[in-house]
Amino acid sequence: MKFYAFVLIGLMIASLSLGQNTQKIGINEHLDELLPNDVKVINIRGDTVNLLSVINHKPTVLNFVYYRCPGICTPLMDGLAEVINLSDMQLGRDYQVVTISFDYSESPELAMKKRNNYSMVVENEGMENGWLFFTADSANISKLTQATGFSFKKTGNDYIHTAGLILISPEGKITRYLNGTYFLPFEFKLAVIEASKGIPGPTVNRILQFCYSYDPVGQSYVLNITKMAGLLILIIAGLVLLVLTLKPKRSVKS
Secondary structure, eight states: HHHHHHHHHHHHHHHHHHHSOOOOOOOOOOTTTTTOOTTTOOOOTSOOOHHHHHHHOOOOEEEEEETOOOOOOOHHHHHHHHHHOOOOOBTTTTTEEEESSTTOOOOOOHHHHHHHHHTTTOTTTHHHHHHOOOOOOOHHHHHHHHHTTTTTTEEEEEOOOOOOOEEOOTSSSSEEEEEEEEHHHHHHHHHHHHHTTTTTOOOOOHHHHEEEEEEETTTTTEEHHHHHHHHHHHHHHHHHHHHHHHHHHOOOOO
16 A cells, blocks of 8 residues: 555645746635735825724725826726626725726826726716725735735836735734625625624635636736646546445455
Protein backbone atom coordinates (compact mmCIF):
# COMPACT_ATOMS: atom_id res chain seq x y z
CA MET A 1 0.00 0.00 0.00
CA LYS A 2 2.95 2.37 0.47
CA PHE A 3 3.46 2.36 -3.30
CA TYR A 4 -0.10 3.53 -3.94
CA ALA A 5 0.18 6.23 -1.30
CA PHE A 6 3.32 7.59 -2.99
CA VAL A 7 1.53 7.55 -6.35
CA LEU A 8 -1.40 9.53 -4.92
CA ILE A 9 0.88 12.10 -3.30
CA GLY A 10 2.76 12.51 -6.58
CA LEU A 11 -0.46 13.08 -8.51
CA MET A 12 -1.61 15.65 -5.97
CA ILE A 13 1.64 17.61 -6.18
CA ALA A 14 1.61 17.49 -9.99
CA SER A 15 -1.99 18.65 -10.30
CA LEU A 16 -1.58 21.47 -7.79
CA SER A 17 1.60 22.70 -9.47
CA LEU A 18 -0.23 23.08 -12.78
CA GLY A 19 -2.14 26.07 -11.49
CA GLN A 20 0.86 27.88 -10.00
CA ASN A 21 2.46 29.13 -13.20
CA THR A 22 0.34 32.27 -13.54
CA GLN A 23 -0.20 35.19 -11.22
CA LYS A 24 -3.64 35.14 -9.64
CA ILE A 25 -5.84 38.05 -10.64
CA GLY A 26 -9.19 38.24 -8.88
CA ILE A 27 -10.65 38.47 -5.40
CA ASN A 28 -9.57 36.56 -2.32
CA GLU A 29 -12.54 36.90 0.02
CA HIS A 30 -12.01 38.50 3.44
CA LEU A 31 -15.50 37.94 4.79
CA ASP A 32 -16.26 39.18 8.30
CA GLU A 33 -13.07 41.27 8.42
CA LEU A 34 -12.96 45.00 9.14
CA LEU A 35 -11.55 47.59 6.77
CA PRO A 36 -8.50 49.53 8.00
CA ASN A 37 -9.51 52.65 9.91
CA ASP A 38 -6.86 54.87 8.39
CA VAL A 39 -7.55 54.62 4.64
CA LYS A 40 -7.76 58.06 3.00
CA VAL A 41 -9.54 58.72 -0.30
CA ILE A 42 -10.03 61.86 -2.39
CA ASN A 43 -13.54 62.97 -3.38
CA ILE A 44 -14.56 64.69 -6.63
CA ARG A 45 -13.94 68.12 -5.06
CA GLY A 46 -10.34 67.21 -4.29
CA ASP A 47 -10.86 66.86 -0.53
CA THR A 48 -9.07 64.05 1.32
CA VAL A 49 -11.43 62.15 3.63
CA ASN A 50 -11.29 59.04 5.80
CA LEU A 51 -13.04 56.14 4.05
CA LEU A 52 -14.70 54.84 7.23
CA SER A 53 -16.22 58.29 7.83
CA VAL A 54 -17.84 57.95 4.40
CA ILE A 55 -19.08 54.41 5.06
CA ASN A 56 -20.39 55.21 8.55
CA HIS A 57 -24.16 54.83 9.17
CA LYS A 58 -25.08 53.11 5.86
CA PRO A 59 -24.54 49.72 4.25
CA THR A 60 -22.13 50.36 1.40
CA VAL A 61 -21.60 48.76 -1.99
CA LEU A 62 -17.90 49.14 -2.75
CA ASN A 63 -16.42 48.59 -6.18
CA PHE A 64 -12.97 49.09 -7.68
CA VAL A 65 -12.44 50.38 -11.22
CA TYR A 66 -10.17 52.72 -13.06
CA TYR A 67 -12.05 55.47 -14.83
CA ARG A 68 -10.32 55.30 -18.22
CA CYS A 69 -10.64 51.51 -18.37
CA PRO A 70 -11.34 50.28 -21.92
CA GLY A 71 -12.60 46.89 -20.76
CA ILE A 72 -14.64 45.33 -17.98
CA CYS A 73 -15.10 48.45 -15.81
CA THR A 74 -17.83 49.88 -18.04
CA PRO A 75 -19.92 46.65 -18.06
CA LEU A 76 -19.50 46.49 -14.28
CA MET A 77 -20.72 50.03 -13.72
CA ASP A 78 -23.49 49.62 -16.29
CA GLY A 79 -24.63 46.48 -14.46
CA LEU A 80 -24.51 48.34 -11.16
CA ALA A 81 -26.54 51.24 -12.58
CA GLU A 82 -29.07 48.77 -13.95
CA VAL A 83 -29.62 46.98 -10.63
CA ILE A 84 -29.89 50.36 -8.87
CA ASN A 85 -32.68 51.30 -11.27
CA LEU A 86 -34.44 47.96 -10.82
CA SER A 87 -34.13 47.93 -7.02
CA ASP A 88 -37.01 49.02 -4.80
CA MET A 89 -34.49 50.35 -2.27
CA GLN A 90 -33.69 54.05 -2.16
CA LEU A 91 -30.14 54.95 -3.16
CA GLY A 92 -28.62 57.29 -0.59
CA ARG A 93 -31.19 56.39 2.06
CA ASP A 94 -31.20 52.58 2.34
CA TYR A 95 -27.64 52.14 1.07
CA GLN A 96 -24.86 53.90 -0.78
CA VAL A 97 -22.37 53.03 -3.50
CA VAL A 98 -18.68 53.91 -3.25
CA THR A 99 -16.58 53.63 -6.39
CA ILE A 100 -12.81 53.96 -6.01
CA SER A 101 -10.20 54.07 -8.76
CA PHE A 102 -7.23 51.79 -8.09
CA ASP A 103 -5.14 53.78 -10.59
CA TYR A 104 -3.34 56.32 -8.40
CA SER A 105 -2.56 58.50 -11.44
CA GLU A 106 -6.24 59.31 -12.01
CA SER A 107 -7.55 62.68 -10.86
CA PRO A 108 -10.67 63.87 -9.00
CA GLU A 109 -11.68 65.65 -12.21
CA LEU A 110 -11.81 62.31 -14.02
CA ALA A 111 -13.85 60.86 -11.15
CA MET A 112 -16.29 63.77 -11.44
CA LYS A 113 -16.63 63.22 -15.19
CA LYS A 114 -17.47 59.56 -14.60
CA ARG A 115 -19.97 60.50 -11.88
CA ASN A 116 -21.66 62.98 -14.23
CA ASN A 117 -21.93 60.32 -16.93
CA TYR A 118 -23.71 57.88 -14.62
CA SER A 119 -25.93 60.56 -13.12
CA MET A 120 -27.66 60.56 -16.52
CA VAL A 121 -28.06 56.75 -16.43
CA VAL A 122 -29.34 56.22 -12.89
CA GLU A 123 -33.08 56.87 -12.68
CA ASN A 124 -33.32 56.11 -8.97
CA GLU A 125 -33.36 59.27 -6.87
CA GLY A 126 -30.41 59.86 -4.57
CA MET A 127 -27.58 59.72 -7.10
CA GLU A 128 -26.05 62.98 -5.87
CA ASN A 129 -25.30 61.76 -2.35
CA GLY A 130 -25.83 58.03 -2.87
CA TRP A 131 -23.21 57.08 -5.45
CA LEU A 132 -19.83 58.51 -4.49
CA PHE A 133 -16.70 58.50 -6.65
CA PHE A 134 -13.15 58.66 -5.30
CA THR A 135 -9.49 58.44 -6.19
CA ALA A 136 -6.53 57.73 -3.87
CA ASP A 137 -2.77 57.60 -3.75
CA SER A 138 -0.80 54.37 -4.22
CA ALA A 139 -0.27 53.69 -0.50
CA ASN A 140 -3.97 53.94 0.38
CA ILE A 141 -5.02 51.96 -2.69
CA SER A 142 -2.61 49.18 -1.74
CA LYS A 143 -3.85 49.13 1.85
CA LEU A 144 -7.52 48.98 0.83
CA THR A 145 -7.20 46.45 -1.98
CA GLN A 146 -5.14 44.13 0.24
CA ALA A 147 -7.73 44.41 3.02
CA THR A 148 -10.57 43.51 0.64
CA GLY A 149 -8.63 40.85 -1.28
CA PHE A 150 -8.84 42.64 -4.64
CA SER A 151 -5.80 41.99 -6.84
CA PHE A 152 -4.84 43.48 -10.20
CA LYS A 153 -1.83 43.70 -12.50
CA LYS A 154 -0.53 46.61 -14.53
CA THR A 155 0.16 45.84 -18.20
CA GLY A 156 1.50 48.83 -20.10
CA ASN A 157 -0.86 51.74 -19.52
CA ASP A 158 -3.77 49.52 -18.49
CA TYR A 159 -4.60 46.87 -15.90
CA ILE A 160 -5.72 43.27 -15.79
CA HIS A 161 -8.37 42.88 -13.10
CA THR A 162 -11.67 41.26 -12.28
CA ALA A 163 -15.12 42.73 -11.70
CA GLY A 164 -17.45 42.59 -8.72
CA LEU A 165 -19.04 44.32 -5.76
CA ILE A 166 -18.00 44.20 -2.11
CA LEU A 167 -20.68 44.77 0.54
CA ILE A 168 -19.59 46.67 3.65
CA SER A 169 -21.55 47.08 6.90
CA PRO A 170 -21.97 50.52 8.54
CA GLU A 171 -19.20 49.48 10.95
CA GLY A 172 -16.80 48.75 8.08
CA LYS A 173 -17.10 44.94 8.07
CA ILE A 174 -16.96 42.99 4.80
CA THR A 175 -20.19 40.98 4.56
CA ARG A 176 -20.58 39.79 0.97
CA TYR A 177 -18.93 39.59 -2.45
CA LEU A 178 -20.92 39.67 -5.68
CA ASN A 179 -18.80 38.69 -8.68
CA GLY A 180 -19.32 39.60 -12.31
CA THR A 181 -21.02 42.49 -14.09
CA TYR A 182 -24.70 41.47 -13.88
CA PHE A 183 -26.60 41.44 -10.60
CA LEU A 184 -30.06 40.12 -9.79
CA PRO A 185 -32.21 42.67 -7.91
CA PHE A 186 -33.23 40.09 -5.28
CA GLU A 187 -29.64 39.02 -4.61
CA PHE A 188 -28.51 42.65 -4.54
CA LYS A 189 -31.22 43.58 -2.03
CA LEU A 190 -30.46 40.58 0.17
CA ALA A 191 -26.76 41.50 0.18
CA VAL A 192 -27.56 45.08 1.22
CA ILE A 193 -29.88 43.89 4.01
CA GLU A 194 -27.18 41.51 5.29
CA ALA A 195 -24.66 44.36 5.20
CA SER A 196 -27.01 46.63 7.15
CA LYS A 197 -27.08 44.01 9.92
CA GLY A 198 -23.37 43.21 9.72
CA ILE A 199 -24.10 39.58 8.83
CA PRO A 200 -21.60 37.88 6.48
CA GLY A 201 -23.66 36.12 3.82
CA PRO A 202 -22.99 32.74 2.22
CA THR A 203 -21.20 32.91 -1.08
CA VAL A 204 -20.40 30.56 -3.95
CA ASN A 205 -17.69 32.88 -5.24
CA ARG A 206 -14.83 30.68 -4.03
CA ILE A 207 -16.18 27.74 -6.01
CA LEU A 208 -16.68 29.96 -9.05
CA GLN A 209 -13.18 31.40 -8.70
CA PHE A 210 -11.73 27.89 -8.61
CA CYS A 211 -13.65 26.78 -11.69
CA TYR A 212 -13.42 30.01 -13.68
CA SER A 213 -10.72 32.56 -14.48
CA TYR A 214 -11.06 36.04 -15.93
CA ASP A 215 -9.87 36.35 -19.53
CA PRO A 216 -8.67 39.94 -20.05
CA VAL A 217 -8.59 39.52 -23.85
CA GLY A 218 -12.15 38.26 -24.19
CA GLN A 219 -13.24 40.33 -21.16
CA SER A 220 -15.23 37.42 -19.75
CA TYR A 221 -14.99 34.49 -17.31
CA VAL A 222 -13.86 31.19 -18.84
CA LEU A 223 -13.65 27.67 -17.48
CA ASN A 224 -10.24 26.96 -15.97
CA ILE A 225 -9.38 23.69 -17.69
CA THR A 226 -6.07 23.29 -15.83
CA LYS A 227 -7.63 23.44 -12.37
CA MET A 228 -10.57 21.25 -13.37
CA ALA A 229 -8.22 18.64 -14.85
CA GLY A 230 -6.12 18.70 -11.69
CA LEU A 231 -9.23 18.23 -9.56
CA LEU A 232 -10.37 15.34 -11.76
CA ILE A 233 -6.97 13.65 -11.38
CA LEU A 234 -7.20 13.94 -7.61
CA ILE A 235 -10.71 12.47 -7.55
CA ILE A 236 -9.77 9.52 -9.79
CA ALA A 237 -6.58 8.85 -7.81
CA GLY A 238 -8.53 8.97 -4.57
CA LEU A 239 -11.13 6.52 -5.87
CA VAL A 240 -8.44 4.13 -7.12
CA LEU A 241 -6.68 4.24 -3.76
CA LEU A 242 -9.98 3.68 -1.98
CA VAL A 243 -10.80 0.63 -4.12
CA LEU A 244 -7.35 -0.85 -3.59
CA THR A 245 -7.58 -0.26 0.14
CA LEU A 246 -11.03 -1.83 0.55
CA LYS A 247 -10.45 -4.71 -1.86
CA PRO A 248 -10.39 -7.97 0.14
CA LYS A 249 -7.11 -9.85 0.13
CA ARG A 250 -7.07 -13.27 -1.52
CA SER A 251 -6.37 -16.13 0.83
CA VAL A 252 -3.25 -18.15 0.06
CA LYS A 253 -3.89 -21.91 -0.16
CA SER A 254 -1.30 -24.16 1.41
